[in-house]
Amino acid sequence: DARVTQTPRHKVTEMGQEVTMRCQPILGHNTVFWYRxxxxxxxxxLAYFRNRAPLDDSGMPKDRFSAEMPDATLATLKIxxxxxxxxxxxxxxxxxxxxxxxxxxxxxxxxxxL
Amino acid sequence: DQQVKQNxxxxxxxxxxxxxxxxxxxxxMFDYFLWYKxxxxxxxxxxxxxxxxxxxxxxxxxxxxxxxxxxxxxxHIxxxxxxxxxxxxxxxxxxxxxxxxxxxxxxxxxxxxx
Numbered sequence: 001d002a003r004v005t006q007t008p009r010h011k012v013t014e015m016g017q018e019v020t021m022r023c024q025p026i027l028g029h030n031t032v033f034w035y036r037x038x039x040x041x042x043x044x045x046l047a048y049f050r051n052r053a054p055l056d057d058s059g060m061p062k063d064r065f066s067a068e069m070p071d072a073t074l075a076t077l078k079i080x081x082x083x084x085x086x087x088x089x090x091x092x093x094x095x096x097x098x099x100x101x102x103x104x105x106x107x108x109x110x111x112x113x114l
Numbered sequence: 115d116q117q118v119k120q121n122x123x124x125x126x127x128x129x130x131x132x133x134x135x136x137x138x139x140x141x142x143m144f145d146y147f148l149w150y151k152x153x154x155x156x157x158x159x160x161x162x163x164x165x166x167x168x169x170x171x172x173x174x175x176x177x178x179x180x181x182x183x184x185x186x187x188x189x190h191i192x193x194x195x196x197x198x199x200x201x202x203x204x205x206x207x208x209x210x211x212x213x214x215x216x217x218x219x220x221x222x223x224x225x226x227x228x
Contacts, residue, residue, distance in 0.1 A: 004157070033215070042120075042220030043158070043203060056215070091157055102148055103216055105157030 002026045006092050006106035014114050018080040021109045023092030024073055029104070031097035032075045034060075034067055037089040037108070046090075049075065050097055082113045117141045118206050120219035127226050133191040135222050137204030140185065144206040148216065149178060149189050152201045161202070162189070194226045 005024040013019055025032045033048040047057035052069040060067065064083070069075045079086055089110050093103040119138045127133045137147075145166040150158035164171040164178045164187065171178050177190045191198055201223045205216040 035218075043218035045215060045217070048215060093157075102160040102163065105150075105159070107155070107157050110155075 002104075004092055004094050004104050004106035006090075006109055008109060009107065010110045010112075012112045012114065013082055015083055016081040017113075018078065019082045019086075019111060019113075021077045021090050021092075021111070023075040023077075023094075023106060025075065025092070025094030026104055027073075029094035029096055030072075031095045032069060033093040033095075033103060034075070034077050035091045035093060035105075037091060043091070046077070079111075082111075084113045087111055087113050116219070117144075118204055118217050118219040120202075120204055120222050122222050123220070124223040124225070127194045127224065129196055129226055129228050130193045133189075133194045133198065133224055133226065135189040135191075135202050135204075135224065137187045137189075137219055138185060139187075139206050141206070141208060142185065143208045144217075146207040147178070147180060147187050148205045148207070149176075150203040150205060150218075151198075152203065152221070158203055191224075194224075196226050196228050199224055199226045 007022045031050050034046040035043045037043050046060045047067040049069050066078045089108045091105050091108045093105045095101050095103045117140050148163040149161040151161045152158040162173050162176050162178050164180050169180050180187045201221045203221045204219040
């Protein structure tokens with residue numbers, strides 16, 4: 001059963017520490033998205049990639065967040081330094097990139113920054 | 115400014131009755147709409163979608179209605195079951211420049227009481 005895999009499922013860290021979240025998209029999917037879920041904003045798009053190239057990262061705070069795809073099977077989202085306001089659930093999703101196509105989501109990383 | 119709005123944060127319905135979840139959008143260029151369901155500690159999963167060339171799409175107990183002139187869509191669940199209790203997200207896709215990106219509303223938490 002193909003699915004998007006995210007690690008870690010939970011992360012508790014102290015303010016100022018670096019956080020790295022990983023995502024393995026579904027094999028054959030060429031578009032990868034990072035979303036953040038908060039109570040106030042719902043599901044916000046942070047960044048997304050097509051064929052490993054970043055297409056849009058305008059939703060991401062550039063000074064502390066970075067997203068990469070080292071290869072087709074791995075996407076990473078880093079926060080350095082982390083702040084308490086970064087506490088949220090971070091979701092990775094993948095698709096074949098066609099218009100209107102549904103996205104497949106991972107189970108998310110629950111991040112708590114103390 | 116939010117392009118996809120779900121104005122009801124929560125909805126409570128009795129088992130067996132109809133659940134109606136609403137969604138409004140502001141961008142007339144959106145041409146594809148999707149509903150996702152999310153259980154706690156899981157990622158959102160695709161539920162049903164509708165193209166802007168249609169005004170209704172049905173899948174079992176789930177029906178989505180689209181009113182383009184009002185920029186409004188709704189999800190009907192009939193009959194509602196306790197297992198339908200979840201957060202429902204409305205999402206929209208635009209053909210221009212989005213490259214498969216979805217814009218989500220903040221979600222509506224549905225509680226179906228036995």
